[in-house]
Amino acid sequence: METLKEKKTEAKKPTSKKISGAEAIIHCLLAEGVDLIYGYPGGAIMPVYDELYKFQDKLTHILTRHEQGATHAAQGYARVSGRVGVAIATSGPGATNLVTGLADAQIDSTPMVCITGQVPRHLLGSDAFQETDIIGISTPVTKWNHQITKASEIPEVMAKAFYIAKSGRPGPVLIDITKNAQFDELDFVYEKCTGVRSYNPVPKPDMKAIEAAAELINIAKKPYIVWGQGIILGQAEKELTALIEKAGIPAAWTIMGESAIPTSHPLNVGMVGMHGNYGPNVLTNECDLLLAIGMRFDDRVTGSLDTYAKQAKVVHFEIDPAEINKNVTADVAVLGDSKETLALLLPLINENNHEAWHNEFKKKYQIEFDQVIKNDIHPTKEGLTMGEVIEEINIASKNKAVIVTDVGQHQMVACRYAKFEDSKSNITSGGLGTMGFALPAAIGAKMGAMDREVVAIIGDGGYQMTIQELGVIFQHQVPVKIVVLNNDHLGMVRQWQELFFERRYASTVMTNPDFVKIAEGYHIEAKRVSERKDLKATIQEMIASDKPYFLEVKVEKEDNVFPMIPSGASVSDIRLK
Amino acid sequence: MKKQWFTISVYSENNVGLLNRISGIFLKRHINIESLNVSKSEIDNVSKFTIVVNTTEDWVRNIVGQIEKQIEVIKAFYHTDDETIYQESALFKIASNLLFDERQIQNIIKDSNSQIVTVARDFFVLAKSGRRSEIDEMHEQFKPFGIMQFVRSGRIAVTKDEMKISAILKEFQNS
Numbered sequence: 011m012e013t014l015k016e017k018k019t020e021a022k023k024p025t026s027k028k029i030s031g032a033e034a035i036i037h038c039l040l041a042e043g044v045d046l047i048y049g050y051p052g053g054a055i056m057p058v059y060d061e062l063y064k065f066q067d068k069l070t071h072i073l074t075r076h077e078q079g080a081t082h083a084a085q086g087y088a089r090v091s092g093r094v095g096v097a098i099a100t101s102g103p104g105a106t107n108l109v110t111g112l113a114d115a116q117i118d119s120t121p122m123v124c125i126t127g128q129v130p131r132h133l134l135g136s137d138a139f140q141e142t143d144i145i146g147i148s149t150p151v152t153k154w155n156h157q158i159t160k161a162s163e164i165p166e167v168m169a170k171a172f173y174i175a176k177s178g179r180p181g182p183v184l185i186d187i188t189k190n191a192q193f194d195e196l197d198f199v200y201e202k203c204t205g206v207r208s209y210n211p212v213p214k215p216d217m218k219a220i221e222a223a224a225e226l227i228n229i230a231k232k233p234y235i236v237w238g239q240g241i242i243l244g245q246a247e248k249e250l251t252a253l254i255e256k257a258g259i260p261a262a263w264t265i266m267g268e269s270a271i272p273t274s275h276p277l278n279v280g281m282v283g284m285h286g287n288y289g290p291n292v293l294t295n296e297c298d299l300l301l302a303i304g305m306r307f308d309d310r311v312t313g314s315l316d317t318y319a320k321q322a323k324v325v326h327f328e329i330d331p332a333e334i335n336k337n338v339t340a341d342v343a344v345l346g347d348s349k350e351t352l353a354l355l356l357p358l359i360n361e362n363n364h365e366a367w368h369n370e371f372k373k374k375y376q377i378e379f380d381q382v383i384k385n386d387i388h389p390t391k392e393g394l395t396m397g398e399v400i401e402e403i404n405i406a407s408k409n410k411a412v413i414v415t416d417v418g419q420h421q422m423v424a425c426r427y428a429k430f431e432d433s434k435s436n437i438t439s440g441g442l443g444t445m446g447f448a449l450p451a452a453i454g455a456k457m458g459a460m461d462r463e464v465v466a467i468i469g470d471g472g473y474q475m476t477i478q479e480l481g482v483i484f485q486h487q488v489p490v491k492i493v494v495l496n497n498d499h500l501g502m503v504r505q506w507q508e509l510f511f512e513r514r515y516a517s518t519v520m521t522n523p524d525f526v527k528i529a530e531g532y533h534i535e536a537k538r539v540s541e542r543k544d545l546k547a548t549i550q551e552m553i554a555s556d557k558p559y560f561l562e563v564k565v566e567k568e569d570n571v572f573p574m575i576p577s578g579a580s581v582s583d584i585r586l587k
Numbered sequence: 588m589k590k591q592w593f594t595i596s597v598y599s600e601n602n603v604g605l606l607n608r609i610s611g612i613f614l615k616r617h618i619n620i621e622s623l624n625v626s627k628s629e630i631d632n633v634s635k636f637t638i639v640v641n642t643t644e645d646w647v648r649n650i651v652g653q654i655e656k657q658i659e660v661i662k663a664f665y666h667t668d669d670e671t672i673y674q675e676s677a678l679f680k681i682a683s684n685l686l687f688d689e690r691q692i693q694n695i696i697k698d699s700n701s702q703i704v705t706v707a708r709d710f711f712v713l714a715k716s717g718r719r720s721e722i723d724e725m726h727e728q729f730k731p732f733g734i735m736q737f738v739r740s741g742r743i744a745v746t747k748d749e750m751k752i753s754a755i756l757k758e759f760q761n762s
Contacts, residue, residue, distance in 0.1 A: 146607060149608050208659050330656065332652035
């Protein structure tokens, strides 16, 4: 680490004492305010586990049943609490099992520090037992990674790891620590990292850009906001609400931005993207000003870029300079932290009211309601729909629950129909689309917000990818509510096969086990609902329970999620059926 | 948008693994690196990557943004050929007897403006710095006589205009 120089700080150096590298790692975690980590032990990380044993009154370690589960739990914890999630694993397969969670945290900008054990320094490169080049493997899916081979490097590198993970656009950091560095002693001094000279996490706001943005907002006839997770990560919910209300601008969210503003806010017009709402998608191509705030124009949001908002001026509020003009060219780019830039923008904005334009959204909503929503949440057919289950959860939880979703049809339905009053309430795998995310992420979310109701909504496919984490829920009695929407299919892939592959259902039909019995095997209270008449009462019972609860809902096998922008089509060509 | 040659200059910390991180950015986008050179820069303890790619300006801007985002990268720039002074270096190892047997060899050495680095009993080594085309031309000329070994370096380049990094780097030097 000689070369990665920290900016000098004036703070006095604490006095040092000699301890092992493994113990130093614990002190680093405690100094960073960490009191909960997820992980799985193994040979190369055993010295650290030995210290975890000694420090168990200060630092809780949750043994997940797979290292992937540790990363998703850390992510769920981070996303709900805004703190850095920590996962720990051994070398080799322990480390490689972290990769999916790292990639998920990287693409969804989740602050996470992963610590891996590594074979001793003298065995590096010898193909030793459980040696793998996790630095090489994790490089493309981490914000930063570093291998520690000397105990003396631990405090400085760990401080940097936390600083880098949480500052600017957050992301995952992996620190690989050779076993000798865990055993060897060092003079322990911990100083929090306050800056890295080659890294500028938050660009300074440029008033000229902000003034240019304000001017465009003030003259726009049909302004439209699409916000993303940047609002939640920047804790700019109040500033965004103030902007929307002052300028009277209809605002929609990406899947990662959901819950930043209450669903019930009159100017919250819904979700953009492939399965988003009708109005927010088609009106993207009718607005005269598109304000993109803390979002990155993912292809699932934009559809075909050639036909995306071409008529509009685009103002992009963004913390990461690399996102500017990456997918959509901005007429004005406002770099910086959204909380700061929006606060600077607000006084420059004229009070306004775009009622006629807002009514366009209402009209489109009515079309979507009549053709899609009504049948989803108030179905008249016999089979249960995913939408009505979500609606019952809204009612039972009074829109106050944290909803954790996996990936697929149930995810789109949950994000479409879940109602939120509080920010940081929608935890999902947005960018990576990681099946298996929800169950462990829900564990982390509950532990990160013990006072909140946490409901995991999962499909029968994704559930079986990390189903072993029921063991954690049982062992620690984590009072999460697990709802499996079982259609006995990999529903989203099946939907694509139906629509685009002439119903050739290749490997999307699932013969499922008795999920209730499996949950009961873990001594988790479990129910199955197959008929509408039992749905409301069972969901009420589930939400009322203060214990872990598993609910399987047998839903219609071959329902499709609409609206839908076919892959590569224009947002204007969104299909309602 | 048409493809053209760009020279990417990356000022960075000298850190294990950074080369992997930077090359991964090209790999992820399926873009071939035409040449790569890593050296010290005009600033103490600051490394400089010089990377040559043939791509569109949209892509090179995107790539430079991604490179600059890496924690240990201080600043990255891209320039067209017109905006830089650039060279490559090559070594030719050739059998010594050709020097005496083939009159043409001496003409090539003279005309190419190359230097004889060493002469041994069995071989001599020529060094040539210049544009890719000049080195290629020299290679073509030697080829009929037989080249024992040949190697060419990546491009190194300086820009005609000032690198806007100077102020940032000065701050580092003083810190």
